[in-house]
Amino acid sequence: MTTAEPDPRRRVPRTDVVLADPALAGATARLGRPRVKRAVVAAQQDARAGRIAPEEVAAVAGASLPAAATGIRAVLNASGVLLHTNLGRAPLSAAAVDALGVAAGTCDVELDLATGRRGPRGTDALAALRDAVPGAGAAWVANNGAAALALVCAALAGTGREVVVSRGQLVEIGDGFRIPELIESTGARLRPVGTTNRTHLRDYAGAIGPDTAFLLVVHPSNFVVTGFVSAVGVRELAGLGPPVVVDIGSGLLTPHPLLPDEPDAAGTLADGADLVTASGDKLLGGPQAGLLLGGGGRGAALVERVRRFPLARAMRVDKLTLAALEASVAGPPTPVREFLDADPSALRARADTLAAALVADGIDATATDTVAGVGGGGAPGVELPSAAVALPERYAAALRAGDPPVLGRVGDGRCLLDLRALPPSADATLAGAVRAVPVRPET
Numbered sequence: 001m002t003t004a005e006p007d008p009r010r011r012v013p014r015t016d017v018v019l020a021d022p023a024l025a026g027a028t029a030r031l032g033r034p035r036v037k038r039a040v041v042a043a044q045q046d047a048r049a050g051r052i053a054p055e056e057v058a059a060v061a062g063a064s065l066p067a068a069a070t071g072i073r074a075v076l077n078a079s080g081v082l083l084h085t086n087l088g089r090a091p092l093s094a095a096a097v098d099a100l101g102v103a104a105g106t107c108d109v110e111l112d113l114a115t116g117r118r119g120p121r122g123t124d125a126l127a128a129l130r131d132a133v134p135g136a137g138a139a140w141v142a143n144n145g146a147a148a149l150a151l152v153c154a155a156l157a158g159t160g161r162e163v164v165v166s167r168g169q170l171v172e173i174g175d176g177f178r179i180p181e182l183i184e185s186t187g188a189r190l191r192p193v194g195t196t197n198r199t200h201l202r203d204y205a206g207a208i209g210p211d212t213a214f215l216l217v218v219h220p221s222n223f224v225v226t227g228f229v230s231a232v233g234v235r236e237l238a239g240l241g242p243p244v245v246v247d248i249g250s251g252l253l254t255p256h257p258l259l260p261d262e263p264d265a266a267g268t269l270a271d272g273a274d275l276v277t278a279s280g281d282k283l284l285g286g287p288q289a290g291l292l293l294g295g296g297g298r299g300a301a302l303v304e305r306v307r308r309f310p311l312a313r314a315m316r317v318d319k320l321t322l323a324a325l326e327a328s329v330a331g332p333p334t335p336v337r338e339f340l341d342a343d344p345s346a347l348r349a350r351a352d353t354l355a356a357a358l359v360a361d362g363i364d365a366t367a368t369d370t371v372a373g374v375g376g377g378g379a380p381g382v383e384l385p386s387a388a389v390a391l392p393e394r395y396a397a398a399l400r401a402g403d404p405p406v407l408g409r410v411g412d413g414r415c416l417l418d419l420r421a422l423p424p425s426a427d428a429t430l431a432g433a434v435r436a437v438p439v440r441p442e443t
């Protein structure tokens, strides 16, 4: 008889023993016991199958666990699309992230600390919005741009009254959602006027009657129509009588020199709009939210009507959104703003530095000039000069699978890592992610 090596499967430590390993204590505190236990069970299976040594179970389980208790993973946006809808649109500023931390606990979002009684909700965020938008006499915040628009329709026209809107503005906003269907789902009646390419003031004037609730202007934010086109400006519509509601989409609060065709909230109110709706997480650079801004005159009363409408309670934002929105509006420039304002020659210098460092490590990298875009259904056709590190195409998939994942784009058979939507502080992480891609010898 020979004494066989003890079966390694017998040496696989028991689950409770591994879970008590100090190496996993931090993970248990961070992620909770069930999540860590699943990782331990998976590592035990690896050990029984002989893929790892029994002694490695705790370490392998620990290494497989994420840094935070969410399945959502941070991704480096090297796509050159500033507002990437699939990446959660606007990244928040450090100031907004700090504000989230403050609001995350119990906080005075709806308490007057002086009296100890209930106070108005989110006053600071609403004041920040009014301060940031000249001409805004009143503000309110809903869950997103679509909610703000739906609420306006429900509150002002939901009893079957008419919303007059140009046929050229009956747009689909993404993921199959369409403005006309959204409006009609609130009980409002749609009164389309004009044609796809041309709508005149007389079209609106002819449609106005006793059933008119308001005139709606929807900024066609994700496409451009060129050629034989004409639309009526807010200024002219404001003279017709009924309230004018403008969905500007992107949430640009004041004009930006690089985006001359993008309507801004202040300018739209100055043109005579009574209500402006917009998203919080597009060009404003804040959290997902839907802004509702009322101009002078009737605007403030309309905001109040919308805010008191029963459905408003179902669409109101939480304390986290209010805190992050306030910090984005009143705090230091948002990342989106910094990406917009980035100097192309500074981007090129970053790309040159990165490419040189990667070449020194034997990686086939070059710096190249590129064109980035705003994205997120905003500023269609706007080309933002940018720069990228170009790598062999195979890097695109490998970088997405990396840690942290990097989303580049493929162009001309190369994987382009565009720097326009990345802060300079991300460059070292980006280089590390590229270096971590296994080198495959060229054949």
Ligand SMILES: *Cc1c(COP(=O)(O)O)cnc(C)c1O
Pocket (backbone or CB within 6 Å): 144, 145, 146, 147, 173, 218, 219, 220, 221, 222, 247, 248, 249, 250, 278, 279, 280, 289, 290, 376, 377
């Ligand atoms: C993006 C957009 C919306 C939808 O806003 P969300 O915040 O995504 O709900 C509505 N209208 C216009 C014009 C838009 O650009």
